[in-house]
Amino acid sequence: MKQRVLILCTKNSCRSQMAEGVLRHYGSDKFDVFSAGSVQSHVNANAIRVMKEIGIDISSQRSKTMDEFLSQSFDYVITVCDNANESCPIFPGAKNRLHWSFPDPPQTEDPDEKYLIEFRKVRDMILEKFKKAATGDFNS
Numbered sequence: 001m002k003q004r005v006l007i008l009c010t011k012n013s014c015r016s017q018m019a020e021g022v023l024r025h026y027g028s029d030k031f032d033v034f035s036a037g038s039v040q041s042h043v044n045a046n047a048i049r050v051m052k053e054i055g056i057d058i059s060s061q062r063s064k065t066m067d068e069f070l071s072q073s074f075d076y077v078i079t080v081c082d083n084a085n086e087s088c089p090i091f092p093g094a095k096n097r098l099h100w101s102f103p104d105p106p107q108t109e110d111p112d113e114k115y116l117i118e119f120r121k122v123r124d125m126i127l128e129k130f131k132k133a134a135t136g137d138f139n140s
């Protein structure tokens with residue numbers, strides 16, 4: 001039986017979407033992966049761009065609020081931004097609650113290289129952490 005993972009961030013537009021894509025890509029045989037935010041937004045075009053560069057397509061993912069998941073149980077609930085960690089200290093139905101903080105990339109969809117560089121930095125940090133998690137290593 002697959003473990004269920006919910007990844008939370010404030011707007012569910014960048015970090016949580018990238019993390020969902022990485023964990024789904026590398027751990028789809030072990031995990032059912034979802035992401036949500038405290039507010040609904042949309043998936044940032046720059047997040048889609050930089051994920052596509054590493055062969056992970058998140059263009060079909062959609063932004064969701066955590067309200068959609070409050071009645072569900074999860075093996076892991078992981079916050080990826082400090083704001084979500086503070087606003088959601090307890091998540092009903094979570095067996096394990098983790099906080100992995102990543103910097104917020106620029107809140108723009110302008111494809112200028114100076115912004116993409118910042119998105120790539122965050123993507124690479126998320127890739128490293130969630131690729132390890134895909135092996136079942138949630139502790140390092």
